[in-house]
Amino acid sequence: MERSGIITLLTDFGLSDAYVAMMKGVIFSINREAALIDITHSISTGSVFQGAYILRESFSYFPAGTVHVAVVDPGVGSNRRSIAVKAAGHFFTGPDNGIFWPIIERYKDTTIYELTEKKYFLPQVTSTFHGRDIFAPVAAQISLGLHIHQLGRVVSNPEKLEIPLPFKYDNTLTGQIIRIDNFGNLITNITANDLAGFLGNNEPVIHTGKIKIYGLSKIYSDRENGELLAIINSSNQLEIAVNMGKASDYIGKERDDIIGTGVKVEKTG
Amino acid sequence: MERSGIITLLTDFGLSDAYVAMMKGVIFSINREAALIDITHSISTGSVFQGAYILRESFSYFPAGTVHVAVVDPGVGSNRRSIAVKAAGHFFTGPDNGIFWPIIERYKDTTIYELTEKKYFLPQVTSTFHGRDIFAPVAAQISLGLHIHQLGRVVSNPEKLEIPLPFKYDNTLTGQIIRIDNFGNLITNITANDLAGFLGNNEPVIHTGKIKIYGLSKIYSDRENGELLAIINSSNQLEIAVNMGKASDYIGKERDDIIGTGVKVEKTG
C-alpha cells in the first residue's frame, strides 16, 4: 500500500513535558520528510477507552496510508505486547491493550503483528517509555514503506475492549454518555442508525439524570440560548447540548462522574 | 496571487477533542504538501471578538498567500453565511459573523465571496461542524491555487463586529482592556499612535480600577519586581503589566470580568 507520509500521534502525555517532542525527534531522525499531526495528548491518564474512541472517530479523515501512533499505556514495561495493525487502508502502532479494538473489530481486512524485531527500535529500550523507544521508530519505518509483517509474528488474539452498546427493552432504547467535549456537549453511544431503527416515525423523548428533552434538533440554534437540546452530531452520534451553553453543567454530577451515565430514549407518537 | 502553501487554524475547539485533527486530516487529503500552523484553539467558547482580535494581530506575520481558517462559530448550521476573504495579500475562510471584520475594515483591497459551490465541500456536510466539512476543504483548495471567485457569489455586506475604540473627552483619553494574555498582562485598545496624539510632550497617568501608574516604561524591568507598569507592547498597544508578576492579579475582579474594564489616561506636564 502507498504511504501518505503522515504520522499522527495520540497519547495521554499532555503537552507540558517534552515526551511528545522526544517522539517527534525520533521520528524525524528516521524520516525527515514525515508530516506529524497531533490528534490529542489530553487523553485522561491511562484511559484506553477514551483513546480508543477518539482514534476510531478521527483516523479516517486522514489519507489512506497514514500511520497512527496511539500510546495510552498504563502497562508499559509489563508483558503486554507491542503491535502494529493494518486496517481500512491505514496503519496503527501502540500497545496491545484494546486501544485499537474498535477499529480491528469493525474492519474485515485487518492484519496484526507483534513487534519483536528489535532492529526497528531505538538501540536502548527503557521500561517506561515505549512511545519513544519502540512506537515512534516503528511508525517512522512504516511511513517509509516497511511492511508490517517484517516487524514480527502474526497476532490472532488481540486484546479486546469492552465497548458499551445501547440496548432496547420494551419501549425504551438505553445507551450511555461516553464522552464530554470541550463545549460541554454530552456524547452518547447511540448512533443515528440506532435511533432511526428504534423510532420509526415516532418522535423521541430523551432522559438522562434530571434532563428530559422532547424531539431532536437539526441545529444548535433551533432552541433558545441556554436551552437543552438533543442532536445528531458530526460523528453521527446522539448528543445532548445546550445552545450557547454547556450541557455538562446541567447534569448535576462532577465532570468525571458523567461518563457512563445512562441515557434513555422513549418514543411518542 | 502566489500561494505560500501555509494554512493557519484558529478555533475555540480546544485540544482535548479530535476536532482540530479532523480538520487537518481533511486538509492533507486535498493538499498533502500544506504546512499547517495552529494560531490558537483556546479562544473562549463562542467569543468571535477574541478570535477576531487575535487573528488581526497575528496573520500578517505569515508570508503573503497564506490561507487562514478561523472557526469561532456559535451560529453553525443556521443561515449565517460561510465566506472566503482576500485581503492584504492573504486569504481567509470561516463563518460570516464578524470574525474577519477588523481585517476587512482595515484593508482597501478586500474581496469577499460566499461559499455556495458545494463541490468544494466534503460530500456530506453536517449541521454542527462546518470547520471540518466546509472551511477545511475550501482552505485546502485555495492553498492549491483555487481563485476565491470560483467559490460562489460576491458578498458586499459582510457582518460587522462592534469594535470598541478609545475616545478623548476634556483632558482624558478613555479606552478599555480587550485581552489578558498568558502572563497576566492587561492589553488595551489604546494604540501607541492614540497615546502619542493625545499626550504630545506630556507624561501619562494611567488609571484602571484602583490601579494608578505614572509614566510609561520602556522595558518590564524598568520597575522593581512585583511593581505595576504601563508599556507599549509588541503589537503597539498600551499594556498594563507587572515586572515578574501578573497585572491581572491586581485589578480586583474575576478574570472573566476584566475584559471591558475602562482604562483612563490623563496627562501631566
Next chain:
Amino acid sequence: MERSGIITLLTDFGLSDAYVAMMKGVIFSINREAALIDITHSISTGSVFQGAYILRESFSYFPAGTVHVAVVDPGVGSNRRSIAVKAAGHFFTGPDNGIFWPIIERYKDTTIYELTEKKYFLPQVTSTFHGRDIFAPVAAQISLGLHIHQLGRVVSNPEKLEIPLPFKYDNTLTGQIIRIDNFGNLITNITANDLAGFLGNNEPVIHTGKIKIYGLSKIYSDRENGELLAIINSSNQLEIAVNMGKASDYIGKERDDIIGTGVKVEKTG
C-alpha cells in the same frame, strides 16, 4: 555542519495567545521549508531552570543540525545578551540567562556568539518580544545555513545556572525533586550513575517527606495499583511514582512547593 531543516520551540508563552504562532510565521517567512516542532510552551512563567532542564533532556532526540529556540526570558529588553550556541552538533538561540548552561557545561565543543548583527533581526525590534523579533528570524537563518560566527562576537563568559547536584554524606545520598511530570511522577536530580556508584551491591531505601520506599522497581506494574515505587526513568533519573496513580498526591505539599524537596537515599545490605 549540515542543517536538518528542523527548528524546535520551547517557551513559557502558553498556547492561548498568538505569540508562538507569530514566531512560526516569522520563521516561515524566511525558510518556508522548515519543519517546526514544539518542545513545550508550558514552562512556568519565567522559570529558566525548568526550561533549561527540559531542553537538555530532549534536544538530542532530534537530528544533528537542528536549531532549538528557547525563550524563557524574564529579562527581555534589559541589557542581558542574546546568543546563539553550537554544541553537540546542534544549534541553539535565545537569551543568555542560563537556559543553555546545562548544555554548554556538558559538551566540550561549544561555541557561543552574541547576536549583534541587526540585519538578521526583524526590521523593528520591540523591547518586549525578542522571541519574534530576534530569535525566530535568527533561527530561520541558521536553519538555512548561516554560520553562527556571522551573527556577532564570541561570548566566553555565558551566564551560568545554578544546578543542584546530589551529594554523599556519611551513608546517605541526598538529592532533590526537580520536576513533576504530567503523570504526577516526581523526578529527581539523582541519576542512575549516581545511584549505582553510591549503592554498590546494596539495596536503596528512598525517603522524601513522609514517603519511604524500599528497593527499586524495574517497571511501574512491579507494585500494586496505588502503591508508591522508585524507578530509573526513561531519562536515566531516579523517579518516584505510583503505579496507576500520582506520586505528587502523596507528598503532602502544594504542587508548586514540591520542586526542591529533598530526597534521601540510604543503603541496606
